[in-house]
Amino acid sequence: MKHTLSVLLQNKPGALSRVTGLFSGRGFNIESLCVAETLDPKISCLTLVTRGEEQIIEQITKQLHKLIDVIKVSDISEGEFVEREMVLIRVKAEAATRAEVLRIIDIFRGKVVDVSPSSYAVEITGPESKIMAVIDILRPIGIKEIIRTGTIAMARAPKK
Amino acid sequence: MTKMTGAQAIIKCLQEEGVSTIFGFPGGAVIDLYDELLDSDIKHVLVRHEQGAVHAADGWARATGEVGVALLTSGPGATNGVTAIATAYMDSIPIVVLTGQVPTALIGNDAFQEVDIVGITRPCTKHNYLVNDPKDLVPTLREAFYLASTGRPGPVLIDLPKDVVASMVNFNKKKKIKMQTYQPHYDPHPGQVEKACKAIMAAKRPVLYIGGGVILSNAHRELTELAQKLNVPVTMTLMGLGGFPGTDPLSLGMLGMHGSYASNMAVAKSDLLIAVGARFDDRVTGRLDAFAPHAKIIHIDIDPTSISKNVKVDIPIVADCRSALRGMNAWFDNCDTFDPTASKKKHAPWLNEVNEWQEKHPLAYRDNGDVIKPQYVVQMINELTGGDAIITTEVGQNQMWAAQFYKFNEPRHLLTSGGLGTMGYGLPAAIGAKMAFPDKTVIDIAGDGSIQMNIQELATARQWGAKVKVAILNNNYLGMVRQWQELFYNRRYSATPMEITPDFVELARAYGAVGLRARTKDEVVPVIREALETDNVVIMDFAIEREEGVFPMVPAGKATTEMLLV
Numbered sequence A: 001m002k003h004t005l006s007v008l009l010q011n012k013p014g015a016l017s018r019v020t021g022l023f024s025g026r027g028f029n030i031e032s033l034c035v036a037e038t039l040d041p042k043i044s045c046l047t048l049v050t051r052g053e054e055q056i057i058e059q060i061t062k063q064l065h066k067l068i069d070v071i072k073v074s075d076i077s078e079g080e081f082v083e084r085e086m087v088l089i090r091v092k093a094e095a096a097t098r099a100e101v102l103r104i105i106d107i108f109r110g111k112v113v114d115v116s117p118s119s120y121a122v123e124i125t126g127p128e129s130k131i132m133a134v135i136d137i138l139r140p141i142g143i144k145e146i147i148r149t150g151t152i153a154m155a156r157a158p159k160k
Numbered sequence B: 001m002t003k004m005t006g007a008q009a010i011i012k013c014l015q016e017e018g019v020s021t022i023f024g025f026p027g028g029a030v031i032d033l034y035d036e037l038l039d040s041d042i043k044h045v046l047v048r049h050e051q052g053a054v055h056a057a058d059g060w061a062r063a064t065g066e067v068g069v070a071l072l073t074s075g076p077g078a079t080n081g082v083t084a085i086a087t088a089y090m091d092s093i094p095i096v097v098l099t100g101q102v103p104t105a106l107i108g109n110d111a112f113q114e115v116d117i118v119g120i121t122r123p124c125t126k127h128n129y130l131v132n133d134p135k136d137l138v139p140t141l142r143e144a145f146y147l148a149s150t151g152r153p154g155p156v157l158i159d160l161p162k163d164v165v166a167s168m169v170n171f172n173k174k175k176k177i178k179m180q181t182y183q184p185h186y187d188p189h190p191g192q193v194e195k196a197c198k199a200i201m202a203a204k205r206p207v208l209y210i211g212g213g214v215i216l217s218n219a220h221r222e223l224t225e226l227a228q229k230l231n232v233p234v235t236m237t238l239m240g241l242g243g244f245p246g247t248d249p250l251s252l253g254m255l256g257m258h259g260s261y262a263s264n265m266a267v268a269k270s271d272l273l274i275a276v277g278a279r280f281d282d283r284v285t286g287r288l289d290a291f292a293p294h295a296k297i298i299h300i301d302i303d304p305t306s307i308s309k310n311v312k313v314d315i316p317i318v319a320d321c322r323s324a325l326r327g328m329n330a331w332f333d334n335c336d337t338f339d340p341t342a343s344k345k346k347h348a349p350w351l352n353e354v355n356e357w358q359e360k361h362p363l364a365y366r367d368n369g370d371v372i373k374p375q376y377v378v379q380m381i382n383e384l385t386g387g388d389a390i391i392t393t394e395v396g397q398n399q400m401w402a403a404q405f406y407k408f409n410e411p412r413h414l415l416t417s418g419g420l421g422t423m424g425y426g427l428p429a430a431i432g433a434k435m436a437f438p439d440k441t442v443i444d445i446a447g448d449g450s451i452q453m454n455i456q457e458l459a460t461a462r463q464w465g466a467k468v469k470v471a472i473l474n475n476n477y478l479g480m481v482r483q484w485q486e487l488f489y490n491r492r493y494s495a496t497p498m499e500i501t502p503d504f505v506e507l508a509r510a511y512g513a514v515g516l517r518a519r520t521k522d523e524v525v526p527v528i529r530e531a532l533e534t535d536n537v538v539i540m541d542f543a544i545e546r547e548e549g550v551f552p553m554v555p556a557g558k559a560t561t562e563m564l565l566v
């Protein structure tokens, strides 16, 4: 099962490598990883997507928690959450397909961020499922390059 | 607040932590610190190889329960220490390792004797630090000692750039350390304690399975009280030996790959396994699905990652072993429905069954006339030291024979590399223990292969008057590997015969120590006697039966009930 973990850790040199070293050393897999500073510049937030059986996820969570630089670990996919990923895609856009590409991008509420005579670079944001859908649709037209940020995620506020 | 050099501050921090002795080896990157050591009352034990320094600090820590300290120079000094740091990490031993580093301005430049030791030791330390800023020096040292010794203990490394050690720093008063990201959990959840105790009351065939955690948390008294109160048999991991008296009738000895028949059978037939400070290592469990197949499992451990890692646990208690056992003892003492006599009676049939296993297949070996059997040597060492020596071991058959045939009644008396299985551990660890307890008999039960891995430390032992005894069970083989080859590789002895071995008696002499040799069985006792009476470092070279095996043995990947017996 896919799990999205949100990890708060000290913004110190080497802290990130403790996290990634834990995954490689223990044979856990990382599907995507996103890190940046929080409002408090001493603390970073890391969103990590991994896959595994319950027992493995439990080990991952405990092992992360055991790292001295880690402040908090939550498996936010246990509850309601929003996730977003951004992708930049350079897609072939020749005379015959230019309009088609723009139409597709529009449907996905994407933006063209760079234009050349033979291609568009487009930006699309959304949950992973949407990103995958765009990629599938653009693939037959011709994707020249693709850069994904990986997922960031946030638990939904309780609705009372 | 006082101003002083970084070197002075480091020494002051060590004193503040009550450190009397450190083990190390100098070099350019730590020369300021060594200069300062000369004027301090801290004893610095100069070793002959940095691995020896860290093992000695580890031996000190295991024997005393205090934090051991090692000091190494940058680059090769630091990398030489890595095996020993990993050894301490695998066995959760509290040590602080200080390494020199090139000046901050040169870090990352491939400077002379620069190595990224923080990167290298990240996966084999509990935590590590590179001190970049002089103002972090004192807080980092304090935090390192705190981390090493609390929670699940472990090695902490501090990398000290030369300019940081040479700069001026503020030394302020020590405050209680509180870390936002690290709050070990000592006290058991009362609800879990109650659940565990009720499960014990309901059990018909309970077994206590205890590991190194009992020793690390000084819980042997509480453990013994619980076992005796409930009349529950106790089996121990290699690291747990001494956590419960080995001569107590309830002791089954060690379990696992080379465990006793009774231990492995008891676990296999048990309906309740009470794991205390043990971590279900593969050398203990054998084939996982056949391990304790009928048992409910209670697991007490301070480290949540140990719980349900290999084996699913029914009643977890995340706590310090000692606090948890205290809680359980108190629960039984205050329980109206618990009656110790009735409990004894209830467990009698189970204990009878266990005793039958013990009688059917006790730990045994076959005598062979005049030939020295290694097990006999260990038995005689046990007898002549009254079971009260501090025993260190090397790794291999020697380690298993020591574990099987020396009856440890007290904790912190068996110092052995369990998790990593580091050949070369025993001699430097013995020196560390002997420095801490000069009046105790300290014996390294060694193999002829392992002893050569850190034999240079004989000079350390001589220089510092650490009059340790080394008993080499000399089979002229890398015996444990040979045993596997004999059993599973058609006796193809690839690279296990030691074709050239030094004359250990002459070698001892070369170091100014005493060498003694026993070639026949009747020479064993006189040699041990003489070694114990000799006021010097002694090597005893026992020419043992060359192809003796360690039994029982559970072949790797088999169920622990599938034991090969003598």
Ligand SMILES: Cc1ncc(C[n+]2csc(CCOP(=O)(O)OP(=O)(O)O)c2C)c(N)n1
Residues within 6 Å of the ligand: B394, B395, B396, B397, B398, B399, B421, B422, B423, B424, B446, B447, B448, B449, B450, B451, B473, B475, B477, B478, B479, B480, B481
């Ligand atoms: C540093 C290291 N290298 C290799 C091994 C693998 N190993 C385990 S036991 C053993 C043989 C040890 O030989 P010896 O010290 O003579 O002990 P014996 O088994 O003969 O008692 C070896 C090579 C190890 N445990 N540690």
Ligand SMILES: [Mg+2]
Residues within 6 Å of the ligand: B447, B448, B449, B473, B474, B475, B476, B477, B478, B479
């Ligand atoms: Mg040998």
